[in-house]
Amino acid sequence: MAYWLMKSEPDVFGIDDLKRVRREPWDGVRNYQVRNMMRDDMHKGDLAFFYHSNCEQPGIAGIMRIVGGARPDPAQFDPESRYYDPKSSPDDPRWLLVDVGYQRKLKRNISLHELKCCPELAEMPLVRRGNRLSVMPVTAAQWNFILALE
DNA sequence: GCCAACGTTGGC
DNA sequence: GCCAACGTTGGC
Numbered sequence: 813m814a815y816w817l818m819k820s821e822p823d824v825f826g827i828d829d830l831k832r833v834r835r836e837p838w839d840g841v842r843n844y845q846v847r848n849m850m851r852d853d854m855h856k857g858d859l860a861f862f863y864h865s866n867c868e869q870p871g872i873a874g875i876m877r878i879v880g881g882a883r884p885d886p887a888q889f890d891p892e893s894r895y896y897d898p899k900s901s902p903d904d905p906r907w908l909l910v911d912v913g914y915q916r917k918l919k920r921n922i923s924l925h926e927l928k929c930c931p932e933l934a935e936m937p938l939v940r941r942g943n944r945l946s947v948m949p950v951t952a953a954q955w956n957f958i959l960a961l962e
Numbered sequence: 963g964c965c966a967a968c969g970t971t972g973g974c
Numbered sequence: 975g976c977c978a979a980c981g982t983t984g985g986c
Binding site: 819821842865866867870924944946 | 970971972973974
């Protein structure tokens with residue numbers, strides 16, 4: 813089983829939203845590197861940190877599980893969607909999503925600032941300059957270390 | 963295939 | 975709101 817960190821803006825969709833709906837298609841990924849990771853490396857049963865980005869206190873807010881493997885993101889075919897991609901076709905879908913399920917909130921939000929201060933996490937793309945991945949792998953050691961901060 | 967222009971991400 | 979970083983686009 814693999815571990816991940818997935819970013820979302822809480823103003824758009826946060827951990828409390830996932831808690832309410834229990835399960836959600838993680839749509840809108842429009843980055844090839846992330847798409848390839850979802851396609852090749854993400855599997856049903858994997859666990860992921862829910863990270864709040866672009867907000868007052870960026871950080872890890874909860875844990876979710878991958879409950880469905882990669883499948884075409886319907887939003888890419890919807891002209892009304894902000895994720896519409898006219899260059900994609902149902903015959904050859906360009907963008908994928910995975911389905912995630914609510915697991916739990918962390919007892920406290922673990923802020924980006926705090927994560928940045930941990931030498932043990934220095935290799936995480938999250939704390940590295942210029943990183944723009946909205947989904948990134950987390951090693952078992954990093955996962956356990958972060959949970960121990962809780 | 964190069965690279966300038968442009969758009970997006972996301973911390974601050 | 976600013977802006978650094980970086981991915982994508984498209985002219986050549």
